[in-house]
Amino acid sequence: MKSITLSLFTVFLTLSLGQAQEWTRFRGPNGSGIGKTTGLPNEFTPADQEWRIKLDGVGHSSPVLWGENLYLTILAPDGKTRKLLCFDATSGKQKWEFAADVAEHHQHRFNTFASSTPTVDENGVYAVWGSGTRTIALGLNHKGDKLWEREWDGFTSDHGQAASPVLIQGVLVFHADSKDDYKSQVRALDPKTGDDIWELERITPSGDDKHFSAYSTPVEVMAGGRPTIAVVQTNDGWKGLDPKNGSVAWAYDGDYKFRSVGSIVENNGQLFASFGSGGDGKQSSALKPNETDKPDVLFSLEKGSGLGYVPTPLIHDGLLYLWGDGGILTVRDAKTGEEIYKERVIGNYFSSPIITGGKIYCGSKDGELICAALGRKFEILGRSKLSAGMNATPAVALGRIFIRTDTHLFSVKGK
Numbered sequence: 313m314k315s316i317t318l319s320l321f322t323v324f325l326t327l328s329l330g331q332a333q334e335w336t337r338f339r340g341p342n343g344s345g346i347g348k349t350t351g352l353p354n355e356f357t358p359a360d361q362e363w364r365i366k367l368d369g370v371g372h373s374s375p376v377l378w379g380e381n382l383y384l385t386i387l388a389p390d391g392k393t394r395k396l397l398c399f400d401a402t403s404g405k406q407k408w409e410f411a412a413d414v415a416e417h418h419q420h421r422f423n424t425f426a427s428s429t430p431t432v433d434e435n436g437v438y439a440v441w442g443s444g445t446r447t448i449a450l451g452l453n454h455k456g457d458k459l460w461e462r463e464w465d466g467f468t469s470d471h472g473q474a475a476s477p478v479l480i481q482g483v484l485v486f487h488a489d490s491k492d493d494y495k496s497q498v499r500a501l502d503p504k505t506g507d508d509i510w511e512l513e514r515i516t517p518s519g520d521d522k523h524f525s526a527y528s529t530p531v532e533v534m535a536g537g538r539p540t541i542a543v544v545q546t547n548d549g550w551k552g553l554d555p556k557n558g559s560v561a562w563a564y565d566g567d568y569k570f571r572s573v574g575s576i577v578e579n580n581g582q583l584f585a586s587f588g589s590g591g592d593g594k595q596s597s598a599l600k601p602n603e604t605d606k607p608d609v610l611f612s613l614e615k616g617s618g619l620g621y622v623p624t625p626l627i628h629d630g631l632l633y634l635w636g637d638g639g640i641l642t643v644r645d646a647k648t649g650e651e652i653y654k655e656r657v658i659g660n661y662f663s664s665p666i667i668t669g670g671k672i673y674c675g676s677k678d679g680e681l682i683c684a685a686l687g688r689k690f691e692i693l694g695r696s697k698l699s700a701g702m703n704a705t706p707a708v709a710l711g712r713i714f715i716r717t718d719t720h721l722f723s724v725k726g727k
Contacts, residue, residue, distance in 0.1 A: 333377075333379075333709075334348055334709040334710075335347065335376055335377050335708060336376055336377065336378060336432045336479070337429070337431040337432075337476070337478045337479065337529075338374055338376070338429040338431070338575065339374075339529070339624060339666070339705060340707065340708070342531050342532055343478070343530075343575055343578065343624070344577065344626075344627075345624065345626050345664060345665065345666045345667060345705075346626070346666070346667045346668070347666060347667070347707075347708030347709070347713075348668065348708070349668045349669055349711055349712060350668070350669040350711075350726050351669060351711075351726030352669050352673075352713055352726045352727075353694070353724070353727075354671070354693040355683065355694035355695065355696045356696040356724055360724050361724055362402075362712065362722075362724060362725045363403055363404035363722065363723050364721070364722035365399075365406075365720065365721050366719060366720055367716075367719060367721055368386070368388065368389065369387050369388045369389060370386065370387050370426065371384070371387055371426030371427065372426070372427040372662070373385040373426055373428060373429045373430070374705040374706075374707060374716065375704070375706075375707040375714045376429060376430055376431060376432055376707060377401055377707060377709045377710070377714075378434070378437070378454065379454075380401045380402055380710065381398050381401065381407065381432075381437075381454055382398070382401040382707075382714060383396065383430050383432060384396075384429075384716060384721070385426040385428070385429075385430060385439060385441070386426050387414070387426040392414060393412070393413060393414065394411070394412050394414040394441060395409045395410065395411045395412075396409065396410045396430060396437065396439055396452065397409050398456060399721070401709070404722075404723065407456075408456035409456070410452055410458070412448075412450075428441050428475060429476040429705075430476075430477070431476065431477050431484070433479055433503060435451075435453065435459075435503065435504060436451050436459055437451070437452050438451045438477055438479070438484055438503055439452075439477070440476070440477045440486045440488075446463045446465050447463065447464045447488045448462070448463045449462045449463075449484070449499075449501060449506065450462070451503060451506055459504075459505075461506065462501065475487040475526060475528065475529060476529045478529055479503060480530065480555055481539055481555035481556075482503070482555070483500045483502070483503070483555050484502070484503040485498065485500050485541055486499055486530075487526045487527075487528075487530075487543070487545070496513075496514035496526075497511045497512060497513055498511065498512040498514075498530075498543050498553070500558060509556075509558075510558030512551070512553060512560075514547065526545035526546070526572045527571070527573045528543075528544055528545075528572045528573065528575045528576055528585060529576070530543045530576065531575070531576045531577070531578040531583070532578070533552065533581060535602065535603070536602055536603025536604070537603070538561065539555060540552035540555070540561045540562065541553040541554075542578065542583055542601075543576075544572050544576055544585045545572055546568045546569070546570065546571055546572055546587060547568075549563065549564055549566045549568065550566060550583075550607070551563050552601055552607070561601075561605065562604070562605045562606060562607050563605065563606070564599060564606065564609065566595075566597050568595055569594075569595065570589045570595055571588065572586075572587050573621055574588075574593070574620055574621065574623055574624040574625070574664070575624040577624055577627055578627075579627035579646070581601065582598060582600050582647075583598065583599045583600070583601070583607075584596065584597070584625060584627065584646075586621070586625070586634075588619060588620075589621070590621075591621055591637045591638065592615065592619070592636075592638070593615070593617075593618075593620050593634075593636070593637075594615040594619065595612070595614060595615075596613045596614075596617070596619050597609060597611075598610040598611050598632075598646070598647075610647060610648070611648060611649035612649075613644075617642070618636055618644075618651075618654050619636070620634055620635055620637055622662045622664075623635045623636070623637060623663065623664045623665065623674070624664040624665075626665055628686065629686070630645065630647070631643055631645065631652070631688070632644045632646040632649070633672065635657075635664070635665045635674055636661070637660065637661055637662070638660060638661075639656060639658050639659040639660060640656055641654070641655055641656075641657045641684060641690065642655075643688065652688050653688070653689070653690050655690040657674075657682055657692065659676035659677070659678045659680055659682070660676060660677045660678055661674060661675075661677065662677060663675040663702050663703055663704060663705050663706075664705040667686065668713065669726065670686055671683055671684070671685065671686065671693060672684040672686060673706055675698065675702030675703075675704070675706065675717070676701070676702060677701045678701060679697065679699070679701050679702065680695050681696040681702065681706075681715065682694075683695070683696070699720060700717040700720065701717065702715070702717045703718065704716035704717075711726045712724060712725045712726065
């Protein structure tokens with residue numbers, strides 16, 4: 313009887329932990345933007361909010377969760393202090409904060425000094441951010457104690473720090489790009505100690521070639537039965553890296569001329585990423601890595617195809633959802649790129665769409681949360697008025713959706 317009881321408890325604990333660890337990085341599981349929460353309303357009212365708190369600072373980073381701990385970053389009102397905050401996801405009560413000085417540096421007028429989203433695992437929470445000419449990475453445990461901190465100097469900011477770190481195959485991976493001296497890298501650290509595991513130098517532009525820092529977030533993709541880390545950057549194109557040593561398993565040049573801001577999306581071994589400028593996507597590629605060092609190129613899209621610049625797309629059930637910065641939703645066949653529909657949603661968007669409960673949600677800079685139908689037919693299911701603009705991407709876990717606006721953080725629980 314004891315063994316049966318223990319087995320049932322183990323199963324329950326495993327299921328509970330599985331549910332609790334749904335959203336540990338930017339855009340959730342492997343950056344897919346797809347969650348498990350069901351029963352959310354099409355339109356939210358204040359009565360639907362389980363809890364709501366005012367944030368004492370600014371930032372565009374998105375919430376991530378481990379268990380009932382919710383993490384995000386802010387820049388304090390003094391403009392000189394950056395904080396990593398931990399909240400109870402069920403009540404909104406703040407548990408602790410970690411504060412660090414930030415030195416001013418150049419950034420885009422739409423960026424903040426708290427735009428990079430942290431990532432989490434069973435041991436702690438990890439953040440990467442810029443400060444002056446330094447790139448800083450740090451690890452904290454779930455009680456807020458600092459485990460380690462690393463910094464690299466000599467970086468010149470392009471549009472500011474915004475690329476988010478991720479954990480793939482046990483390594484902490486992130487972009488460390490520089491504008492002027494071109495010492496840009498992809499770095500991999502041991503998340504337990506912060507020690508270097510490997511680094512990959514970027515291609516150095518020459519002559520009149522222009523360097524573009526990468527703001528996209530890596531994903532994991534299988535290539536010929538082996539896991540690889542997919543990264544993308546304008547000058548370097550695509551690369552699939554061995555998580556153990558950073559060696560290049562596959563590569564694709566792509567001849568890109570614009571910046572990589574929206575992140576890579578992966579679905580069943582297929583990858584998609586876009587490149588753009590000035591609030592518009594202008595180039596893109598859909599790839600599928602294989603057992604060779606050159607991936608299959610499924611299709612490419614150009615300007616006018618509905619590509620987003622900042623928002624990251626979605627791939628779900630054979631369809632590619634492109635949410636444009638200017639409020640155009642375009643749906644295409646994920647394997648061929650063939651257009652199915654292109655319709656105006658209205659609004660301006662930096663937030664990336666997510667899918668949960670069979671519906672799409674995306675927040676606008678204008679202060680609306682849009683709910684749209686999945687599938688081959690365009691339909692707006694709801695428009696929720698927010699008290700402020702929204703630049704962060706929602707998180708879904710614990711049967712809830714967590715929304716960060718420019719001023720508040722709140723939770724809505726599924727029914």
